[in-house]
Amino acid sequence: MAEPTSYHVAKFGWVKIVLAIYVVLFVLMLYGPFIVMAILSFQGEDGGPTFPMQGTSIFWYERLFNPSGTARDIGEYVGDFGNAGLRSLVLALLVMCISTVLATMAAQAMRARFLGAGPIFYLYLVGIMIPGVTVGLGHALFWQGIGIDKHWLGTTLPVHILWTFPFCFIVMLTVFNRFDRSTEEAAMCLGANSWRTFWHITLPIMKPGIMASALFGFTLSFDEFARTVLVAGSQNTLPLDVLGATTIRITPRIFAVGVIITLISFAVIGIFGYLMTASRYRPRFRGQEEHQV
Amino acid sequence: MSDIAVDLINVTKRFGRDILAVDEMTLHIAQGEYISFIGPSGCGKTTTLRMISGFEEPTDGQILIAGRDCTHLEPHERNTAMVFQHFALFPHMSVAQNVEFGLRMRNVSSRERAQRALEMLRAVDIEDLADRAIQQLSGGQQQRVGLARALVTRPDVLLLDEPLGSLDANLRLRMQRELRRLNTDFGVAFVHVTHTQTEAFAVSDRVVIMNLGRIEQIGPPEEVTHRPKNLFVAQFVGKNNILAGEITGVENGVATVTGPAGTFRARIADDAPARKDCHVVVRASLTNLLLNGETPENTVEGEVSFSIFETSQIEFNVDLPSGDSIRVDEHEPPPAITALGHGDKVRVGWNTDDALVVFE
Numbered sequence: 115m116a117e118p119t120s121y122h123v124a125k126f127g128w129v130k131i132v133l134a135i136y137v138v139l140f141v142l143m144l145y146g147p148f149i150v151m152a153i154l155s156f157q158g159e160d161g162g163p164t165f166p167m168q169g170t171s172i173f174w175y176e177r178l179f180n181p182s183g184t185a186r187d188i189g190e191y192v193g194d195f196g197n198a199g200l201r202s203l204v205l206a207l208l209v210m211c212i213s214t215v216l217a218t219m220a221a222q223a224m225r226a227r228f229l230g231a232g233p234i235f236y237l238y239l240v241g242i243m244i245p246g247v248t249v250g251l252g253h254a255l256f257w258q259g260i261g262i263d264k265h266w267l268g269t270t271l272p273v274h275i276l277w278t279f280p281f282c283f284i285v286m287l288t289v290f291n292r293f294d295r296s297t298e299e300a301a302m303c304l305g306a307n308s309w310r311t312f313w314h315i316t317l318p319i320m321k322p323g324i325m326a327s328a329l330f331g332f333t334l335s336f337d338e339f340a341r342t343v344l345v346a347g348s349q350n351t352l353p354l355d356v357l358g359a360t361t362i363r364i365t366p367r368i369f370a371v372g373v374i375i376t377l378i379s380f381a382v383i384g385i386f387g388y389l390m391t392a393s394r395y396r397p398r399f400r401g402q403e404e405h406q407v
Numbered sequence: 408m409s410d411i412a413v414d415l416i417n418v419t420k421r422f423g424r425d426i427l428a429v430d431e432m433t434l435h436i437a438q439g440e441y442i443s444f445i446g447p448s449g450c451g452k453t454t455t456l457r458m459i460s461g462f463e464e465p466t467d468g469q470i471l472i473a474g475r476d477c478t479h480l481e482p483h484e485r486n487t488a489m490v491f492q493h494f495a496l497f498p499h500m501s502v503a504q505n506v507e508f509g510l511r512m513r514n515v516s517s518r519e520r521a522q523r524a525l526e527m528l529r530a531v532d533i534e535d536l537a538d539r540a541i542q543q544l545s546g547g548q549q550q551r552v553g554l555a556r557a558l559v560t561r562p563d564v565l566l567l568d569e570p571l572g573s574l575d576a577n578l579r580l581r582m583q584r585e586l587r588r589l590n591t592d593f594g595v596a597f598v599h600v601t602h603t604q605t606e607a608f609a610v611s612d613r614v615v616i617m618n619l620g621r622i623e624q625i626g627p628p629e630e631v632t633h634r635p636k637n638l639f640v641a642q643f644v645g646k647n648n649i650l651a652g653e654i655t656g657v658e659n660g661v662a663t664v665t666g667p668a669g670t671f672r673a674r675i676a677d678d679a680p681a682r683k684d685c686h687v688v689v690r691a692s693l694t695n696l697l698l699n700g701e702t703p704e705n706t707v708e709g710e711v712s713f714s715i716f717e718t719s720q721i722e723f724n725v726d727l728p729s730g731d732s733i734r735v736d737e738h739e740p741p742p743a744i745t746a747l748g749h750g751d752k753v754r755v756g757w758n759t760d761d762a763l764v765v766f767e
Contacts (some may be wrong), residue, residue: 163411171423210464241596294493296491296493296495297495297496297498298496299460299462299482299491299495299554300489300491300495301480301497301508302461302462302482302483302497302514303460303483303487303488303489303555303557304483304488304508304509304512304556304560305509305512305513305560305568306483306508306512307481307483310512315497315509318497318499319497319498319499321499368571
């Protein structure tokens with residue numbers, strides 16, 4: 115007399131084992147390269163981008179911020195990762211803010227189901243479909259045509275926003291889809307005009323969605339290569355610089371950059387995660403009366 | 408003027424060109440009155456509520472709230488409050504913050520806000536939940552927060568849109584009593600939209616029965632139950648038997664009606680239209696299965712098709728040779744009647760005073 119559970123284990127045991135192996139392999143594929151990269155980034159001064167390790171050092175991390183020395187010492191392409199990283203960060207933050215604000219506004223507008231909303235919805239999404247290099251080339255020709263010099267911020271920002279906006283827009287749309295319109299109506303009945311309703315009710319309830327949209331905007335811009343390469347001009351963003359560095363000669367310095375970028379990404383996700391959960395109301399402990407002024 | 412909470416004067420609402428949601432509606436709701444709107448879906452009851460709250464603008468007509476013309480004012484410019492079916496509480500605020508919201512929008516000082524919110528929470532019996540998160544509350548508690556949040560602003564009228572619709576049956580009965588009590592305690596007019604008749608009848612001073620954007624009948628629950636004004640109300644309200652026929656004579660307020668099911672005598676209103684085709688209406692609870700020897704004024708013969716046992720009554724459905732079907736609710740019947748079932752030949756009878764003639 116087998117229990118139902120043991121029957122299941124007996125019958126599907128091998129399926130579970132296969133799935134477990136699959137999951138382990140998946141995680142290894144996901145994090146393996148990063149772990150290898152992290153180890154190799156501490157390669158000794160004489161070591162190369164592959165095993166075996168020639169001792170350990172933080173030489174390659176030091177070289178990150180001293181590129182001129184690197185160029186003389188090892189003949190590597192002069193990747194100015196520090197400044198390129200700073201440019202990418204400024205660019206990504208701006209793109210994040212502008213995209214999220216625009217996406218929130220657009221999604222708000224879509225709720226009204228105005229005439230032509232359908233076609234406009236699809237027009238918004240076209241940015242995802244067009245190959246990135248084509249977009250970049252088009253923009254490069256456009257800036258050239260009207261006589262504006264290419265720049266890592268001025269001419270790159272619009273291209274990045276065109277790229278990130280549809281993603282942010284979709285995120286905001288899905289969030290608004292689950293949004294209960296009657297909470298806004300409740301606020302209006304209670305004396306809030308449309309601006310105060312948006313500020314006190316819509317925005318706080320939307321906050322997790324806005325965070326997710328911002329995260330998309332930031333990471334998509336920070337990583338962007340194909341659209342950026344033709345419009346950024348003479349000063350590189352980080353992805354351009356990293357790729358440039360690999361085309362001449364690969365050293366463990368690239369791994370050091372990778373490790374730092376990955377750690378920054380984890381930190382960003384951590385911050386967003388914290389902000390998302392912190393935006394919910396949590397009950398206070400007893401005895402901490404809210405209204406005792 | 409000041410004892411009227413809401414005046415609807417010839418209010419019409421069209422959606423697009425074709426849809427007439429509310430048609431020339433005139434209604435006066437007194438201060439402190441509890442009034443319910445019932446009717447089939449699409450009858451315009453929710454649209455009317457939304458016009459009072461300001462979420463829909465009338466196509467024509469006028470809406471006064473506490474004597475002030477509010478026809479074209481935004482919702483936040485009116486002193487109304489609303490309770491929603493799915494509560495619509497603010498999920499990012501505590502219970503107390505939810506209740507205080509309306510006062511915050513009216514720039515009431517934080518000290519007074521806190522005090523009034525607490526009083527209000529006490530009035531709906533949940534003062535100990537003030538610092539809870541909304542997600543921690545049960546459905547009944549959430550609706551209490553909804554009520555507190557609405558009433559704390561001292562509105563001229565409280566609008567309730569299917570307020571008990573998402574509560575379970577037992578809780579619904581408790582909340583009906585609660586609503587009735589709050590209406591009495593606060594003296595605020597309540598306008599309640601529901602598709603549950605028993606709920607409307609339980610709580611209301613007056614019931615408004617709507618159909619196709621028009622008011623079919625307004626009156627206290629007893630009145631619309633006992634004296635339906637027309638065929639629609641007779642069909643919609645309560646459990647009525649309706650038999651079609653033609654008037655063959657009227658004498659002392661009693662009409663003789665002959666139809667496929669037989670000839671019956673029934674009360675007829677003095678102001679009844681001068682028409683022959685009509686319907687005789689008699690409530691299921693006022694009809695009886697007849698034992699030998701009983702001969703009331705109106706009888707029909709038929710066959711029991713099925714019966715349904717409820718705690719204190721049995722509902723018999725009797726098929727007549729005319730093709731009509733009659734429902735008889737027997738309250739605590741004797742064994743001779745309890746024993747009746749499918750296929751049994753029975754006689755059904757009722758008094759002339761309990762039957763009423765209505766017209767389409």
